[in-house]
Amino acid sequence: MNSCCDQNHSLNLKMPQPQNEDRKKIPRDYYFLKILGEGSFSTVYLTVEAESKKEYAIKVLRKRQIIRENKMEYVNREKKSLLKLGGSDPSSRFFVHLYATFQDSEHLYFVLTYARNGELLDYLARQKTFKIEWVKYYAAELLLALEFMKVKHIIHRDLKPENILFDRKWHILITDFGSSKIVGEPDVLKKSDDTNCRRRKNSFVGTAQYVSPEVLHGEETSYSSDLWAFGCIIYQMISGQTPFRAASEYLIFQKITNLDYQFPEEFDQSAKDLVEKLINLVPEKRLGALDGTSYTSIREHEFFKNTNWDDLGPAPISSEGCDELDNLVIPNNLKPGLTDEITTQLHLNMLSSPSSVEVVVHTPPVRKKSEPNRKLTDLSEEEIGERLELQKNDEYCKFVEGNLILKKGFLEKKKGTFGFARKRMFLLTFGPHLYYVDPNSMTLKGEVPFSEGMKTEAKNFKVFYIHTPNRIYYLEDTTGYALEWCKAIDEVVNYYFPKN
Numbered sequence: 160m161n162s163c164c165d166q167n168h169s170l171n172l173k174m175p176q177p178q179n180e181d182r183k184k185i186p187r188d189y190y191f192l193k194i195l196g197e198g199s200f201s202t203v204y205l206t207v208e209a210e211s212k213k214e215y216a217i218k219v220l221r222k223r224q225i226i227r228e229n230k231m232e233y234v235n236r237e238k239k240s241l242l243k244l245g246g247s248d249p250s251s252r253f254f255v256h257l258y259a260t261f262q263d264s265e266h267l268y269f270v271l272t273y274a275r276n277g278e279l280l281d282y283l284a285r286q287k288t289f290k291i292e293w294v295k296y297y298a299a300e301l302l303l304a305l306e307f308m309k310v311k312h313i314i315h316r317d318l319k320p321e322n323i324l325f326d327r328k329w330h331i332l333i334t335d336f337g338s339s340k341i342v343g344e345p346d347v348l349k350k351s352d353d354t355n356c357r358r359r360k361n362s363f364v365g366t367a368q369y370v371s372p373e374v375l376h377g378e379e380t381s382y383s384s385d386l387w388a389f390g391c392i393i394y395q396m397i398s399g400q401t402p403f404r405a406a407s408e409y410l411i412f413q414k415i416t417n418l419d420y421q422f423p424e425e426f427d428q429s430a431k432d433l434v435e436k437l438i439n440l441v442p443e444k445r446l447g448a449l450d451g452t453s454y455t456s457i458r459e460h461e462f463f464k465n466t467n468w469d470d471l472g473p474a475p476i477s478s479e480g481c482d483e484l485d486n487l488v489i490p491n492n493l494k495p496g497l498t499d500e501i502t503t504q505l506h507l508n509m510l511s512s513p514s515s516v517e518v519v520v521h522t523p524p525v526r527k528k529s530e531p532n533r534k535l536t537d538l539s540e541e542e543i544g545e546r547l548e549l550q551k552n553d554e555y556c557k558f559v560e561g562n563l564i565l566k567k568g569f570l571e572k573k574k575g576t577f578g579f580a581r582k583r584m585f586l587l588t589f590g591p592h593l594y595y596v597d598p599n600s601m602t603l604k605g606e607v608p609f610s611e612g613m614k615t616e617a618k619n620f621k622v623f624y625i626h627t628p629n630r631i632y633y634l635e636d637t638t639g640y641a642l643e644w645c646k647a648i649d650e651v652v653n654y655y656f657p658k659n
């Protein structure tokens with residue numbers, strides 16, 4: 160056995176444990192119902208605790224990979240920050256809670272709040288923009304969360320809509336503290352390692368658009384770094400776009416460094432003033448940077464004029480009629496725990512069910528759950544006609560030149576070895592075509608050319624490549640349905656270029 164495996168078995172997280180853990184939990188204390196998504200070295204499952212029947216998201220991290228890629232520090236950091244932010248303080252509600260941790264020889268398990276309503280990023284991409292009242296509400300929740308992080312001496316450093324999840328009542332749950340800094344403790348992501356950190360983030364989540372200039376340049380970070388991101392997020396909720404947009408990561412970095420961004424004409428005036436005061440190159444000059452624990456100067460800004468800081472009231476989004484909890488059933492034959500057999504079954508289930516990222520507006524999923532073996536292309540003339548008619552209600556219909564959409568969903572499209580990625584709506588259609596659209600500007604960005612020699616290659620449940628004769632496309636489905644994408648594309652290739 161090599162040393163990596165030896166290390167693997169001796170790996171122990173010697174960290175403060177979550178409170179109120181009567182005894183160490185084990186996987187068999189939970190029913191693992193479904194895969195919610197895959198990270199670079201983790202898989203997140205929807206689970207129900209056998210005893211309490213409470214639902215949790217359990218993040219299962221692969222020890223061997225963490226050691227091999229030297230990511231222990233990120234894992235420890237995440238755990239430590241989540242523990243600090245947990246507890247009974249009312250402001251703890253704005254964070255994913257870490258209920259328990261345990262491990263076996265191969266995995267670390269983090270038992271987390273289940274964020275039932277997904278990511279702010281996805282919701283925003285679907286809505287395009289938020290009503291100004293919604294922006295005020297979520298900006299206020301975010302500000303209270305930032306104040307609490309300050310109380311707990313935590314700088315997030317990677318705040319962005321992808322790391323802001325929604326709970327069942329559509330309140331925010333901030334997550335992903337792997338890059339956070341605990342003020343007063345040594346910053347293990349040293350300056351020389353900072354580029355590495357950014358590269359790590361980019362290869363994981365693919366965006367530098369919210370990163371403050373000081374984080375970008377590997378300089379000293381402060382609470383003010385999160386205020387920069389706060390400004391970028393407000394800008395995006397209002398305009399539907401990030402303030403710093405460009406064709407490459409390098410150009411985005413340049414734009415950030417030069418504070419090169421513009422406001423759309425119709426941008427709310429008081430919001431504009433707030434954003435301008437937050438997105439300031441000098442960290443100390445950002446609004447709120449000199450405040451105490453409470454961001455008084457931001458709270459008092461005109462944008463938040465009528466905000467009741469003691470009670471923000473119910474979230475503006477209502478999930479009536481689409482509450483998944485009601486459907487959460489434990490199958491009769493399912494045993495608690497996470498055996499290889501269950502893992503395999505859950506991955507198979509994931510492949511045969513329609514991807515949660517497919518936002519097929521008014522269009523039924525083409526591959527029905529009941530017909531997992533039916534090919535996407537197995538459609539009668541009548542079905543094609545019906546679907547083309549339904550498709551007219553789809554906001555992406557205008558990009559597909561009258562072709563039938565067989566599969567659609569958001570993918571991160573990576574460019575270059577540095578791994579910078581942009582979120583694109585991919586539309587796989589008859590024709591054959593694979594169009595991709597920028598969901599922010601709603602412009603067609605291009606098309607992956609179909610040919611006989613086209614091949615897909617799944618690297619894991621998130622990342623996959625499309626090899627074409629002239630180019631490789633690096634794609635990531637952050638919700639873990641890469642295999643479903645490969646299968647769909649292969650089916651269309653085989654339909655148009657059947658092998659003998």
Ligand code: ATP
Pocket residue numbers: 195196197198199200201202203216218255271272273274275324334335363364637638
């Ligand atoms: P990476 O590790 O590459 O940075 P990541 O941070 O998205 O990616 P994870 O934290 O493992 O990786 O999450 C994987 C996916 O699981 C997420 O994209 C999200 O869709 C889902 N997920 C994570 N945490 C939760 C949660 N608490 N509730 C619901 N879904 C979650």
